[in-house]
Amino acid sequence: MTAPLLALRGLSIAFGGLRAVQGVSLDLRAGTLAALIGPNGAGKTTLFALMSGFLRPDSGTVHFDGRDITGRAPHLNARAGMTRTFQIVQPFAQQTVRENIAVGAHLRIAGRAAALAAAEQVAAQVGLDTRLDQPAADLTVAGRKRLELARALATRPRLLLLDEVLAGLNPQEVAEMIPVVRAIAAGGVTVLMIEHVMQAVMHLAEHVWVLAQGELIAQGSPAEVTSDDRVIEAYLGHGTAARLKAAAA
C-alpha cells in the first residue's frame, strides 16, 4: 500500500477550556475524494486550520507527502501542494474575478500574462468564465463559492481542502457544483471536503470521517457511516438510534 498523502496523528487543540479537536488521527490516500462531516461545532473547520497551518496544534503531528509539516505556515503548505478554501468566502473584493484567480495562479506562474491566461482556464473549469471582468464584490453567494474554489484550484494543488463549498447554495446550484468537484477529483487532485449537504456527500465521497465534539467517532463509506449508531446519536441526540430501531421493528 502506498503511503498516505496526508496523515494526522493524535492531533489536539484547546481554546481555553474548550477542547476543539482531541486526538484526531486519520490517513488520506492520494487520489481519494473524501469527506469530513459532523454536527455544527464539531471542530471540522478547526481541524482544517490545523492541517493547513493556520493553527498550531497543542499536540500531535501532521504529515503531508511523508513530511512533517506540523504548524508550518499556510503559504509554505500551499507551495508544497495543499490548498484550503474558506467556509466564509473571502474574495479580494476590490479586484475582478480574473485578478482574484490570478493570485492563486501566481503561485506557480511568475508572468502576469500567463497567470491571467491560467486564471481564465480555471474559471472555465468552475463555470465562472462569463464573469471574468466583474468585481468579485458583485458576485452572488454561489459565484463567490465558485471563486473560492477557482482561486484554490489555480494554485495547482495536490490536495484540496474544501470547507463547505456547497453551503448556502440552492438545490439547483448544488446540482451544478457537484460535477465540478467530481471533475477536479477526476483530474488527479486529492480532495477532502467538509460538507453539511448530505446529498453531496453520498454522491461524491468515497470515504467519510465523522467528527463530533472534537473526536472522530466513525469512518467508512457514506452508507456505513450514515447507518452507524454513534453517528445518528451525534446528529439527533442520545438514545435516538435505539428509538429509530424500535420504530422500524
Added chain:
Amino acid sequence: MKDVLAIASFALVVAALTWGLIDSGVGLTFVMMALYATLLAQAWNILGGFGGQMSFGHAVFFGTGAYAQAAAQLHWGLNAWLALGLAVGAAATVGLFIGALSFRYGLKGSYFALVTLAFAEVFRIGALSVDFTGGGVGLMLPLAESAANLQFASRKGYIGLLLGFVVAALAVTAWLRRSRFGARLQAVRDNEDAARAIGVDPLRTKLGAIVLSGGFTGAAGAVYVQVFQYIDPGIAFGAHVSVEALVAAIVGGMGTLWGPVLGALVLHTLSDLTRNLFGALPGISLVIYGVVLILIVMFLPRGIAGLAARWTRR
C-alpha cells in the same frame, strides 16, 4: 503600454511647463513643491494604497533620508549625489527594520498606524538629543551652487530631479498593477488569510512594499535638504510630512496610479491659495488638509480618482 504613455506625457507636460511656459520664480516654486508633495503621496500609496498598511508616521522615512543626506555631506564629506543614494538606502533600511518588527508580530490596521507614529516620535526625540544630527539646532548645508553638488541656481534643476523620482515612483506603481508582486500585495491588502491560503507570504510581501515606500519617501527628504539646505528634528520627523503624504494619497484615491498625483496637486493648490489669502497663519495648511480629508472620506471614499473612474464608466 497605456500607463507608459500616460507617464511619459505627464513628464513631458511638467518639462514643457518648467522649461518653456513658466518663467516666474513663484510659478517654478509651485511646480517644484507640487512635485515634492506628489512624491510623498505616491510613496505612501505604495504601502498604504496598494498594501493596505496605513502609516501615520511616514516622517520617519522622510527624516531619515533628510538627515542621511545632510550628515553624509557634513560629517563624512560625501558628494551630494552619493549622499542621495545613501539617503534612499537608509530610509529603505529603516523601512525594513520597522516592517520586520511590526509585520513579524502581525500588527495591522490602527495598531500598525500607531506603531509608525511612535517610531516617528522616537526618531524625532533621538534627533533632538544626539550630536550627530545637531540636536535641536539641526544641520545646515553650506551654500555651494553647482550641479555636481546637487545645488542648483534655479528651481529648474530641482524640478528635474524631483520629476525623475516621481516618474520612477509612477513606474513602480504601474508595475504593481501588472506584476506578481503587485497582485500579491493587493491580495494581502484585501484579505490576508485568503492570500496565505493560496501561497502568498504576507511578511515578505509587506516588507517589499515598506522598503519601496520608505526609499521613495527618503528621496523626498533628501531633496528637501538640498532645496532648503536645512533640517531640524521638527521638520524631519514632525507630523506635518506624515499627514501631507497620507492625506494627498487618500484624497486623490488610494491604490490608484494617478490618484496621489491629483491629490497632491489639489491639496498643494489649496494650501498655497489659503496661505496667500490668510497670510502667514501658521499651520493653516494642516487645517485645510483636515477639512478636505473629512469631506473626501464622507462623500468620496475612493478619492478623486474614484470619482473620475465613475464618470468614465458611465
